[in-house]
Amino acid sequence: MSSTASILEVRDLVTAFDGDAGRMTAVDGISFDVPRGKTLGIVGESGCGKSVTAFSITRLLPQPHGKILGGSIHFEGRDLVSLPLEEMQKIRGNDISMIFQEPMTALNPVQTVGRQLAEAILLHTECSKAEVLARSIDMMIKVRIPEPAQRLNEYPHQLSGGMRQRMMIAMALINKPKLLIADEPTTALDVTVQAQILELIADLQKEMGMSVVLITHDLGVIAQVCDEVAVMYAGRIVERANVHELFAKPRHAYTQGLLESIPRLDSKPKTLLKAIPGNVPGIADFKPGCRFAERSGRNHTAQQLNTRPPFIEISANHWVENCPICVA
Amino acid sequence: MSLLTVQNLQQYFPVRGGLLHRAVASCKAVDGVSFTLNSGETLGLVGESGCGKTTLGKAIVRLLKPTRGKIEFDGQDITHASIGALRPMRRHVQMIFQDPAESLNPRHTVRDILEEPFIVQKMGTKEERRKWVLDLLDKVGLSASATDRFPFEFSGGQRQRIGIARAIALKPKLIVCDEPVSALDVSVQSQVLNLLLDLQRDMGLSYLFIAHGLNVVKHMSDRVAVMYLGKIVELAPAEELYHNPRHAYTKALLDAIPIADPTKRRERQLLRGDVPSPINPPPGCAFGHRMKHPKWEQSVNMDLTLKEIAPGHFVQPCPCCT
Incomplete structure (x- = not known):
């Protein structure tokens, strides 16, 4: 894909944490593109490295333990990995914004939401108090917060979960970012509020022409709002394709297993589901070769367990970690 | 013969304040709920957070x-039974909790955890x-190790499996599964x-299956009850509820489920607003009130007891709403 079509190009990204038990590689050489104006979904289970990927892009890895060890993250042609911190701070919150899973922990509990929103504006632009207020209220109307002028003087605990998440979206979008990274933005919310928030993000995306990376564990959310999908497992992307292609023709055994294991509204009640055996591996148990081998129920050779399968384009724009046993 | 009968159950909590x-x-967490649960059956209970579904589950296991109201289990009124009087009943009614990390004692080994129900009921020798x-x-x-x-x-x-093992230890008749x-x-x-499905078949268990994931509830349940602000607004066989929802809230909940199929993207009738507080809830139909329905006022002086329409x-x- 050429750089004009993609706003973000991640190549062979490796992110690790240094701890007491040595170096743990949480993201182990992943590559993907975010097409301009589109939504890329990253789906995976706990510990698969999807949030670490997001924190790598925004360079918000916990310090001093988190490190990007290799690869590149090109945003509009510039490599974020090698960018000086000052330059990165100009981009973060301005061209690239992020929203987090739990708004109660992401918002400052002792400042009014209005002040936090103003901070986001003033960090990147100089403007008068009146302008800040006007822009704040304008943004709050956009994210459909009723009575915005009064809400500005409230503290996060005075807002409901859905309102807090709207507030965080307002903060993320106030500077009209080109790329929004949403890390499980609706996981803490009720299903009805989730639908509102997802629709809100999609509407604002259309209006502002931004690109979105949506990180979630929910295949339903992926199917409803994403254009492209990357499936992560144990620190690697095992499959990547257009959303229609991925749901219609999943090639990797893990993707297939995930899709088959979720209860569907049209399935017969009280019938056994096709379950993936075993548990999600912890970071200390990541193997060098095919990491899904243990749970695939299929025999792998010693070589397949010890050598990383190549990540190949198996059909047009459909990429897969090509373990000969797990990819049929 | 129904195993569990709940009649007009109310669970209020005092809201304290002042000097x-x-x-x-009072917080009317459960406000007049009635249903029955048959032997070997699964009743699903869905609703948004704060609708009272967990409180209802906790009230049932006492x-x-x-x-106010009445809970009858296996023909016995247990609504106001004392702790001592409840002990024999506790053998037959167990609970599985949402977060197994919080519901298992971290300082007990798995053996301690699983042995405890037998010790409480004074059953068996150590061997x-x-x-x-x-x-x-x-x-x-799980393996013996x-x-x-x-x-x-x-x-x-695996932790949830331990929680399930503890719940089935005394061969109960009913398990309340709260977001398992x-x-x-x-x-x-x-x-x-x-x-859970296997155990139900093997042991003839009844489940009250509480969850907010509607696809999961539908998959597990024979019948499903939809709760809104402390009340059941609709109760029907699982298939019937999903194919022929009658209450506006049930429809809205179904509409909000993200379907894992990109060919079935929908333009949704989105719900506005959040679940209102169960402290001083609005009179009449709470959902009609939230939606500011023009006919809501008519519901204020109505008897809103559930009606059997099919x-x-x-x-x-x-x-x-209907």
């Missing part, structure tokens, strides 16, 4: 003292109990759901 810490209002613990582990798909380990040594799915899989990874959820299909008869 003397007096009750100044972890709470109900304010017998050890054998029963191994049987339990086998039943829930788990016995001397502590909960933190297990993954989320929502804290688990997607690929592990289906394992645990399958285990065999086994009950719905709150408010003019605004």
Whole structure:
């Protein structure tokens, strides 16, 4: 894909944490593109490295333990990995914004939401108090917060979960970012509020022409709002394709297993589901070769367990970690 | 013959405030709920957070003292039974909690955890109990080597299996499952759901299955009750409820489920607003009030007891939502 079509190009990204038990590689050489104006979904289970990927892009890895060890993250042609911190701070919150899973922990509990929103504006632009207020209220109307002028003087605990998440979206979008990274933005919310928030993000995306990376564990959310999908497992992307292609023709055994294991509204009640055996591996148990081998129920050779399968384009724009046993 | 009958159950909590810490209002967490549950049946209970579904589950296993109403289990009125009088009943009614990390004592080994129900009920000798613990582990798909380990040594799915083993230890008749899989990874959820289905078949268990994931509830249940602000607004056989929802809230909930199929993207009728507080709830139909339905006022002075509109299909008869 050429750089004009993609706003973000991640190549062979490796992110690790240094701890007491040595170096743990949480993201182990992943590559993907975010097409301009589109939504890329990253789906995976706990510990698969999807949030670490997001924190790598925004360079918000916990310090001093988190490190990007290799690869590149090109945003509009510039490599974020090698960018000086000052330059990165100009981009973060301005061209690239992020929203987090739990708004109660992401918002400052002792400042009014209005002040936090103003901070986001003033960090990147100089403007008068009146302008800040006007822009704040304008943004709050956009994210459909009723009575915005009064809400500005409230503290996060005075807002409901859905309102807090709207507030965080307002903060993320106030500077009209080109790329929004949403890390499980609706996981803490009720299903009805989730639908509102997802629709809100999609509407604002259309209006502002931004690109979105949506990180979630929910295949339903992926199917409803994403254009492209990357499936992560144990620190690697095992499959990547257009959303229609991925749901219609999943090639990797893990993707297939995930899709088959979720209860569907049209399935017969009280019938056994096709379950993936075993548990999600912890970071200390990541193997060098095919990491899904243990749970695939299929025999792998010693070589397949010890050598990383190549990540190949198996059909047009459909990429897969090509373990000969797990990819049929 | 129904195993569990709940009649007009109310569970209020005092809201304290002021200088003397007096009750100044009440939080009507469960506000007049009636249903029955048959032997071997699963009743699903869905609703948004704060609708009272967990409180209802806790009231049924009598972890709470109900304010009003009646809970009859196996022909016995247990609504106001004392702790001592409840002990024999507790054998038959168990609970599985949402977060197994919080519901298992971190300082107890798996053996301690699984032996405790037998000790409380004064059952078996030490040797017998050890054998029963191994049987339990086998039943829930854990190996015997788990016995001397502590909960933190297990993954989320395995911990939930320990929680399930504890719940089935005394061969209960009813298990209240409160969000048993929502804290688990997607690929592990289906394992645990399958285990619950297997155990139900093998042991003839009844489940009250509480969850906010409607696709999960539909998959597990014979009948489903939809709760909104402390009240059941609709109750019907699972298939019927999903194919022919009658209450506006049920429709809205169904509409909000993200379907895992990109060819079925929908333009949604989105719900506005959040679930209102159960402290001083609005009179009449609470959902009609939230939606500012023009006919809501008519529901204020109406009898909103569930009406059977088709065999086994009950719905709150408010003019605004049905």
